[in-house]
Amino acid sequence: DVKVTQSSRYLVKRTGEKVFLECVQDMDHENMFWYRQDPGLGLRLIYFSYDVKMKEKGDIPEGYSVSREKKERFSLILESASTNQTSMYLCASRPTHFPGNTIYFGEGSWLTVV
Amino acid sequence: AQSVTQLDSQVPVFEEAPVELRCNYSSSVSVYLFWYVQYPNQGLQLLLKYLSGSTLVKGINGFEAEFNKSQTSFHLRKPSVHISDTAEYFCAVSSHTGTASKLTFGTGTRLQVTL
Numbered sequence: 001d002v003k004v005t006q007s008s009r010y011l012v013k014r015t016g017e018k019v020f021l022e023c024v025q026d027m028d029h030e031n032m033f034w035y036r037q038d039p040g041l042g043l044r045l046i047y048f049s050y051d052v053k054m055k056e057k058g059d060i061p062e063g064y065s066v067s068r069e070k071k072e073r074f075s076l077i078l079e080s081a082s083t084n085q086t087s088m089y090l091c092a093s094r095p096t097h098f099p100g101n102t103i104y105f106g107e108g109s110w111l112t113v114v
Numbered sequence: 115a116q117s118v119t120q121l122d123s124q125v126p127v128f129e130e131a132p133v134e135l136r137c138n139y140s141s142s143v144s145v146y147l148f149w150y151v152q153y154p155n156q157g158l159q160l161l162l163k164y165l166s167g168s169t170l171v172k173g174i175n176g177f178e179a180e181f182n183k184s185q186t187s188f189h190l191r192k193p194s195v196h197i198s199d200t201a202e203y204f205c206a207v208s209s210h211t212g213t214a215s216k217l218t219f220g221t222g223t224r225l226q227v228t229l
Contacts, residue, residue, distance in 0.1 A: 004157070033217075040123070042204060042221035043158075058216070090157055099208035099215030100146040100165045105157035 002027045004106035006091050012112045019078040021109050023091030031094040032074035033103065034058075034066060036087050043090065049074055050097055081113045116141040116207050120220035127227055129197055135190040135223045137205030147188040148206040148217070149179055158204060164188065175199070200227045 007022040025032065031050050035043040045058030047066040055066050063085060067075045074093075078085055091106040121136045139145060146165055150158040162173025169181040179190045188205060205220040 035219075040221060042120075043219040045216060045218075048216065092158075097215055099210055099217075100163070102148075102160050102163065103217055105150075105159070107155075107157045 002029075002093070002104040004091055004093050004104050006089075006106040006109045008109050009107065010110045010112075012114060013078075013081050015082060015113060017078075017081050017113075019081050019111065019113075021076040021078075021089055021091075021111070023074045023076070023106060024072050025074075025093040025104070026072065027093065027095070027104075028071065029093035029104075030071075030096050032068065033092040033094070034064075034074065034076045035090040035092065036060065037090055037108070038087050046076065046089075078111075081111075083113050085111065086113045087111060116145065116209055116218050118205050118207050118218055118220035120205055120223050122223050123221065124224045124226065127195055127225065129227055129229055130194050132193050133191065133195050133199075133225065135203050135205075135225065137188045137190065137220060139186050139188065139205070139207045141186075141207060141209055143209045146208045147179075147181060148208070149173065149177070149188070149190050150204045150206060150219075151175075152202045152204065152222075154201070161190070161203070195225070195227050197227050197229070199225060201225060 004025045033048040034046045049055045049068040065077045089109045092103045094101045094103045117140045119138045148163045149161040164181045208217045
Protein backbone atom coordinates (compact mmCIF):
# COMPACT_ATOMS: atom_id res chain seq x y z
CA ASP A 1 0.00 0.00 0.00
CA VAL A 2 1.09 3.53 -0.72
CA LYS A 3 1.78 5.51 2.38
CA VAL A 4 1.97 9.28 2.55
CA THR A 5 2.97 10.43 6.00
CA GLN A 6 2.59 13.94 7.33
CA SER A 7 4.77 14.49 10.34
CA SER A 8 2.39 16.62 12.40
CA ARG A 9 -1.38 16.17 12.66
CA TYR A 10 -2.04 19.22 14.82
CA LEU A 11 0.03 22.37 15.19
CA VAL A 12 -0.53 25.69 16.91
CA LYS A 13 1.80 28.51 15.88
CA ARG A 14 2.04 32.22 16.58
CA THR A 15 1.67 34.95 13.99
CA GLY A 16 5.01 35.67 12.34
CA GLU A 17 6.56 32.29 13.10
CA LYS A 18 8.23 30.24 10.41
CA VAL A 19 6.37 26.95 10.02
CA PHE A 20 7.54 23.73 8.39
CA LEU A 21 5.12 21.00 7.34
CA GLU A 22 6.85 17.78 6.37
CA CYS A 23 5.61 14.99 4.13
CA VAL A 24 7.17 11.66 3.19
CA GLN A 25 5.99 9.07 0.68
CA ASP A 26 7.32 5.53 0.49
CA MET A 27 6.47 4.52 -3.10
CA ASP A 28 9.13 6.30 -5.18
CA HIS A 29 6.52 8.62 -6.69
CA GLU A 30 7.74 11.37 -8.98
CA ASN A 31 5.03 13.92 -8.26
CA MET A 32 4.15 15.43 -4.90
CA PHE A 33 1.58 18.05 -3.98
CA TRP A 34 0.52 20.36 -1.20
CA TYR A 35 -3.15 21.28 -0.97
CA ARG A 36 -5.02 23.47 1.43
CA GLN A 37 -8.57 22.51 2.47
CA ASP A 38 -11.09 25.05 3.76
CA PRO A 39 -14.84 24.63 4.35
CA GLY A 40 -16.84 25.55 1.29
CA LEU A 41 -13.73 25.99 -0.84
CA GLY A 42 -12.71 22.38 -1.34
CA LEU A 43 -9.05 21.60 -1.98
CA ARG A 44 -6.83 24.25 -3.49
CA LEU A 45 -3.37 23.51 -4.84
CA ILE A 46 -0.55 25.46 -3.24
CA TYR A 47 2.52 23.93 -4.92
CA PHE A 48 3.49 20.77 -6.66
CA SER A 49 6.77 19.11 -7.47
CA TYR A 50 7.18 16.93 -10.53
CA ASP A 51 10.65 15.72 -9.59
CA VAL A 52 13.48 16.31 -7.13
CA LYS A 53 14.35 20.01 -6.88
CA MET A 54 11.59 20.81 -9.41
CA LYS A 55 8.55 22.76 -8.32
CA GLU A 56 5.72 24.71 -9.81
CA LYS A 57 3.24 27.13 -8.31
CA GLY A 58 -0.31 26.02 -7.88
CA ASP A 59 -3.39 28.19 -7.56
CA ILE A 60 -2.63 29.83 -4.19
CA PRO A 61 1.18 29.99 -3.67
CA GLU A 62 1.32 33.39 -1.97
CA GLY A 63 2.82 33.19 1.51
CA TYR A 64 4.19 29.68 0.96
CA SER A 65 7.34 28.06 -0.35
CA VAL A 66 8.37 24.43 -0.79
CA SER A 67 11.45 22.28 -0.76
CA ARG A 68 12.13 18.91 -2.36
CA GLU A 69 15.73 17.85 -1.86
CA LYS A 70 14.98 14.12 -1.86
CA LYS A 71 12.44 12.24 -3.92
CA GLU A 72 10.49 10.93 -0.95
CA ARG A 73 10.21 14.20 0.98
CA PHE A 74 8.27 17.37 0.20
CA SER A 75 8.18 20.23 2.68
CA LEU A 76 5.80 23.16 2.84
CA ILE A 77 7.15 26.33 4.44
CA LEU A 78 5.18 29.25 5.77
CA GLU A 79 7.80 31.99 5.93
CA SER A 80 5.81 34.18 8.32
CA ALA A 81 2.59 32.58 9.47
CA SER A 82 -0.58 34.64 9.48
CA THR A 83 -4.03 33.92 10.91
CA ASN A 84 -5.50 33.53 7.43
CA GLN A 85 -3.25 30.50 6.97
CA THR A 86 -5.15 28.62 9.65
CA SER A 87 -6.34 25.59 7.71
CA MET A 88 -6.04 21.89 7.00
CA TYR A 89 -3.02 21.06 4.84
CA LEU A 90 -2.94 17.90 2.77
CA CYS A 91 0.13 16.37 1.17
CA ALA A 92 -0.26 13.97 -1.74
CA SER A 93 1.81 11.99 -4.20
CA ARG A 94 1.34 10.43 -7.65
CA PRO A 95 3.51 7.89 -9.49
CA THR A 96 4.15 10.01 -12.61
CA HIS A 97 2.72 13.06 -14.36
CA PHE A 98 0.18 10.95 -16.28
CA PRO A 99 -3.09 12.68 -15.35
CA GLY A 100 -4.99 9.40 -15.04
CA ASN A 101 -2.81 8.22 -12.18
CA THR A 102 -4.38 8.07 -8.75
CA ILE A 103 -3.20 10.71 -6.30
CA TYR A 104 -2.59 9.38 -2.79
CA PHE A 105 -3.17 11.61 0.21
CA GLY A 106 -1.76 11.86 3.69
CA GLU A 107 -4.04 12.26 6.68
CA GLY A 108 -3.64 16.01 6.85
CA SER A 109 -2.10 18.58 9.16
CA TRP A 110 -4.36 20.93 11.06
CA LEU A 111 -2.58 24.26 11.50
CA THR A 112 -3.89 26.97 13.78
CA VAL A 113 -2.15 30.34 13.72
CA VAL A 114 -2.89 32.54 16.74
CA ALA B 115 -8.53 25.98 -17.79
CA GLN B 116 -10.48 23.22 -16.11
CA SER B 117 -13.04 23.45 -13.34
CA VAL B 118 -15.44 21.28 -11.36
CA THR B 119 -18.85 22.16 -9.97
CA GLN B 120 -20.51 20.13 -7.27
CA LEU B 121 -24.03 21.46 -7.15
CA ASP B 122 -24.97 20.25 -3.67
CA SER B 123 -22.96 21.21 -0.62
CA GLN B 124 -24.96 18.86 1.61
CA VAL B 125 -27.13 15.82 0.90
CA PRO B 126 -29.14 14.31 3.75
CA VAL B 127 -30.47 10.79 3.15
CA PHE B 128 -31.97 7.96 5.15
CA GLU B 129 -30.14 4.68 5.50
CA GLU B 130 -30.92 2.16 2.73
CA ALA B 131 -32.17 4.92 0.42
CA PRO B 132 -30.48 5.58 -2.95
CA VAL B 133 -28.31 8.65 -3.40
CA GLU B 134 -26.86 10.65 -6.27
CA LEU B 135 -24.13 13.25 -5.83
CA ARG B 136 -23.86 15.58 -8.80
CA CYS B 137 -20.68 16.73 -10.52
CA ASN B 138 -20.20 18.81 -13.64
CA TYR B 139 -16.86 19.71 -15.14
CA SER B 140 -15.46 22.13 -17.66
CA SER B 141 -12.39 21.56 -19.79
CA SER B 142 -11.23 22.33 -23.30
CA VAL B 143 -9.36 19.04 -23.65
CA SER B 144 -9.94 15.38 -22.91
CA VAL B 145 -10.28 14.72 -19.21
CA TYR B 146 -9.85 12.09 -16.56
CA LEU B 147 -12.42 12.15 -13.78
CA PHE B 148 -12.22 11.08 -10.17
CA TRP B 149 -14.35 10.76 -7.06
CA TYR B 150 -12.60 10.86 -3.69
CA VAL B 151 -14.09 10.33 -0.22
CA GLN B 152 -12.95 11.92 3.02
CA TYR B 153 -14.06 10.42 6.32
CA PRO B 154 -13.91 12.66 9.42
CA ASN B 155 -10.38 13.66 10.42
CA GLN B 156 -8.79 11.71 7.60
CA GLY B 157 -7.20 12.37 4.24
CA LEU B 158 -8.87 11.62 0.93
CA GLN B 159 -9.06 8.18 -0.63
CA LEU B 160 -10.03 7.20 -4.14
CA LEU B 161 -13.56 5.88 -4.69
CA LEU B 162 -13.35 5.48 -8.47
CA LYS B 163 -12.02 7.07 -11.62
CA TYR B 164 -12.83 7.31 -15.31
CA LEU B 165 -9.97 7.11 -17.79
CA SER B 166 -11.58 5.82 -20.99
CA GLY B 167 -13.84 3.10 -22.32
CA SER B 168 -17.10 2.18 -20.62
CA THR B 169 -18.87 5.27 -19.33
CA LEU B 170 -20.15 3.42 -16.25
CA VAL B 171 -17.43 3.09 -13.66
CA LYS B 172 -17.69 0.96 -10.55
CA GLY B 173 -15.78 1.79 -7.43
CA ILE B 174 -15.32 0.69 -3.86
CA ASN B 175 -18.07 0.36 -1.25
CA GLY B 176 -20.81 -0.15 -3.87
CA PHE B 177 -20.48 3.27 -5.49
CA GLU B 178 -20.62 3.85 -9.23
CA ALA B 179 -20.46 6.86 -11.52
CA GLU B 180 -21.44 7.58 -15.09
CA PHE B 181 -19.42 9.73 -17.45
CA ASN B 182 -21.62 11.80 -19.76
CA LYS B 183 -19.54 13.73 -22.25
CA SER B 184 -22.41 15.62 -23.85
CA GLN B 185 -23.60 16.91 -20.47
CA THR B 186 -20.05 17.19 -19.07
CA SER B 187 -21.16 15.35 -15.98
CA PHE B 188 -19.82 12.59 -13.76
CA HIS B 189 -22.50 11.91 -11.16
CA LEU B 190 -21.87 9.48 -8.31
CA ARG B 191 -24.56 7.00 -7.27
CA LYS B 192 -25.22 4.31 -4.72
CA PRO B 193 -28.45 2.27 -4.72
CA SER B 194 -28.58 1.82 -0.94
CA VAL B 195 -26.51 3.86 1.50
CA HIS B 196 -25.25 2.87 4.91
CA ILE B 197 -24.54 4.96 7.99
CA SER B 198 -20.83 4.38 7.38
CA ASP B 199 -21.11 6.26 4.05
CA THR B 200 -21.41 9.52 5.99
CA ALA B 201 -18.45 11.53 4.71
CA GLU B 202 -17.45 14.32 2.37
CA TYR B 203 -17.19 13.47 -1.32
CA PHE B 204 -15.05 15.32 -3.80
CA CYS B 205 -15.24 15.23 -7.57
CA ALA B 206 -12.03 16.06 -9.44
CA VAL B 207 -10.79 16.49 -13.00
CA SER B 208 -7.36 16.12 -14.52
CA SER B 209 -6.00 16.56 -18.03
CA HIS B 210 -2.77 16.81 -20.00
CA THR B 211 -1.71 20.37 -19.26
CA GLY B 212 1.74 21.81 -18.74
CA THR B 213 4.67 20.17 -17.07
CA ALA B 214 2.70 18.14 -14.61
CA SER B 215 -0.99 17.58 -14.92
CA LYS B 216 -2.90 19.07 -12.04
CA LEU B 217 -5.95 17.67 -10.34
CA THR B 218 -8.69 20.25 -9.85
CA PHE B 219 -11.26 19.56 -7.13
CA GLY B 220 -14.83 20.61 -6.61
CA THR B 221 -15.92 22.18 -3.34
CA GLY B 222 -17.24 18.89 -1.96
CA THR B 223 -20.60 17.39 -1.01
CA ARG B 224 -21.25 16.32 2.53
CA LEU B 225 -23.35 13.15 2.61
CA GLN B 226 -25.20 12.72 5.89
CA VAL B 227 -26.85 9.34 6.35
CA THR B 228 -29.35 8.95 9.18
CA LEU B 229 -31.51 6.12 10.49
